[in-house]
Amino acid sequence: MSTAGIHAGWSAATDCHGALTPPVYSASAYAQTSHATLKARFERREQGFAYARSGNPTTAVLEERITALEGGTAAIAVASGQSATTIALCALAAPGGHVVASSLLYGGTTEFLDDTLADLGVTCTVVDPWDLRAWEEAFTADTRAAIVESIANPGAQLVDLEALSAIAHARDVPVVVDSTLASPALYRPGEHGADVVVHSATKYLCGHGTTIAGLIVDTGRFDPRRCPERWERLTTPNRRFGVTFADEYERGGSGLLAYARAKYVTDFGTTLPAASAQQILVGIETLDLRVRKISADAAVLAAELHGLPGVAAVHHPTIPGRPDAHLAARDFPHGTSGVFSLELEGGEGAAAAFCDALTLWTIAVNIGDARSLVCHPATTTHCHLTDAQREACGVGPGTVRLSVGLEDRADLRADLERGLAAAREAAEVLAAA
Ligand SMILES: Cc1ncc(COP(=O)(O)O)c(C=O)c1O
Structure with missing residues (x-):
């Protein structure tokens, strides 16, 4: 390769x-x-x-x-x-x-x-x-x-x-x-x-x-x-x-x-x-190197985010309970890319607060970049779909898509913590309103 x-x-x-x-x-x-x-x-x-x-x-x-x-x-x-x-x-x-x-x-x-x-x-x-x-x-x-x-x-x-x-x-x-x-x-x-x-x-x-x-x-x-x-x-x-x-x-x-x-x-x-x-x-000259590092970092970040307060679900094939975990093990020995999504408690309000609080992850509708990117699919990439179509592909109001880039993983994690703190705060305000 x-x-x-x-x-x-x-x-x-x-x-x-x-x-x-x-x-x-x-x-x-x-x-x-x-x-x-x-x-x-x-x-x-x-x-x-x-x-x-x-x-x-x-x-x-x-x-x-x-x-x-x-x-x-x-x-x-x-x-x-x-x-x-x-x-x-x-x-x-x-x-x-x-x-x-x-x-x-x-x-x-x-x-x-x-x-x-x-x-x-x-x-x-x-x-x-x-x-x-x-x-x-x-x-x-x-x-x-x-x-x-x-x-x-x-x-x-x-x-x-x-x-x-x-x-x-x-x-x-x-x-x-x-x-x-x-x-x-x-x-x-x-x-x-x-x-x-x-x-x-x-x-x-x-x-x-x-x-x-x-x-x-x-x-x-x-x-x-x-x-x-x-x-x-x-x-x-x-x-x-x-x-x-x-x-x-x-x-x-x-x-x-x-x-x-x-x-x-x-x-x-x-x-x-x-x-x-x-x-x-x-x-393409650096594809193999980049994609392996990004996939490995994404799997670690997904595992770290799983179960954190404010995170209702992490959608990544290695998260326990995923029906496609056996396919990850059988067909994807080098990982499953840097793209995965989070389900935040608090719907779009929490998702917006999460995205806006990030300083290293950039709000943009691309994936596979050297830079880590984040977006809210329900109001962007999947905004013209019906509710049923969005539901069928696992996109809800609280879904945020992450595309892990080539930055240091600890820096990415620290920034996500900042985003989650903002999302939790927004969810609390919304729940009290
Ligand atoms: C899985 C997938 N297929 C196709 C496309 C369309 O590609 P492009 O934006 O290069 O036209 C995208 C864009 O996000 C995508 O994520």
Whole structure:
């Protein structure tokens, strides 16, 4: 992991100046040696760069690196984690398909499923991923994809991906796993049954809160040729592009991602800029180190906060009584990321007092930064959801999400004590009012 994180996709020997790190190719278009070359690229008979909306050499290095880190066959880098999910699900299920979705998803994904994907005629059944029977019963003849998070945001719930995938695969349905919180340093979904992995690279892969980016990886399990009528858009000649995308599998690539890039990345224009790709590549170089330290510190802080006055619950897989504790032990030997949440007594008033009293933790709606961050999901990341949707993913009025950074753990703990004292005071005032 550490070696691939530094070397995969780039060799200084291939650069004309011997640049040790991949340069930022910030060109909108690429000069061609002849008319015939450009024509061949547009006809998809020849690989290569033509116009940067379809990709650029810096982004290509990132795609190769994440493919190696996830042990996949191909990847596409896009403008954000949100566009990674959007494009993956559109490529599989639009128009008119059906998606089985975990109830434990990032708020933005739930909103997309509920609203924009529904506009494209894609219906969705939302299921508790810990209820395997409900998961099984949710599949219909029209189901084209299932989606789960390997570590859910913000409650850090884990899923039994082997079991969920087996159910989906028995119906020839590919499983998309949002592995943003885990990153390949903690978990490789392809080894547990995932067909497609999506990342908000904005988070741990970047690691320093500088850049928005998304990635889609094909793990090499999904083959639409097994069910050609269901995946006609991949298995028959495409009128617009003049190719059969499934032919990519013969070349060891991904028909699904070739289709997603040609159609959705091009049409939606959600290309990742070269400068952003370079920021993510730099972040990945230290991914393994950062994520292991952060995960270990988060587990210690979660245990220390558990049972403190004013804390009704700590949502972290290692807290006694969590139904996914066995999954943490079985599948996450290096930890479960720096994200977890607290349930404060006193609801939103206590949560607000807690956040406002912190001096080291910053109030911000990001995770996976080098800086420790805190937010109140019910009024921010999950504010457009219904009460029932919030409840289903474990977000209540007193929930605060913590994203542990790289600071000294004792300093973080001392600041949390300050926040808890303020939260207790606010809860008392509210109770007396
Ligand atoms: C689990 C998860 N997936 C996807 C996203 C969306 O990513 P981005 O903000 O890069 O679009 C987020 C953002 O917070 C997230 O936490």
